[in-house]
């Protein structure tokens with residue numbers, strides 16, 4: 001069974017990320033072609049990158065890095081739930097991506113974003129990062145507008161049409177996560 005992590009990309013107090021991730025999870029768990037788990041970066045207390053050696057060398061020296069690496073290692077693919085901060089993703093998500101390397105390789109990812117332009121710019125910034133991490137990012141994405149999918153820009157109340165978009169994104173993600181399995185097994 002393909003295992004997909006739905007990763008909450010914001011960590012600040014009062015964030016809306018968890019409600020978006022939970023909504024995606026409720027749709028995802030109705031599927032029978034993969035299993036899903038919400039992973040909250042905030043639970044890992046990752047400081048700003050404090051590893052002396054680049055993650056590509058796989059010499060993780062800190063307990064928080066090892067804990068994060070071991071969590072991510074268990075998945076075949078990822079749904080990154082990203083806010084848009086200053087036309088990019090959050091520092092917290094970028095930091096969490098930078099911390100490890102091999103655990104991301106030859107896996108697949110899809111994106112769920114939110115913001116005033118539905119977080120589209122955050123996802124555009126994430127796509128080249130995926131290439132460097134050797135993550136295959138799928139075309140279909142889900143984008144929520146702060147104006148129409150939230151009340152007062154803070155209470156998540158999405159247009160129901162997004163449920164079909166979640167499933168379209170997940171179908172591509174699960175297919176690619178499965179297709180890359182032979183490469184992961186070569187590790």
Ligand SMILES: Cc1cc2nc3c(=O)[nH]c(=O)nc-3n(C[C@H](O)[C@H](O)[C@H](O)COP(=O)(O)O)c2cc1C
Pocket residue numbers: 010011012014015016017018083084085086087088114115116117118119146153
């Ligand atoms: C530091 C910061 C920068 C932001 N910059 C943008 C931005 O460039 N574009 C945008 O659409 N929204 C921006 N916003 C608004 C966020 O999209 C909105 O606050 C959203 O709820 C953030 O996600 P979170 O609640 O999960 O942290 C910004 C918010 C913060 C805190």
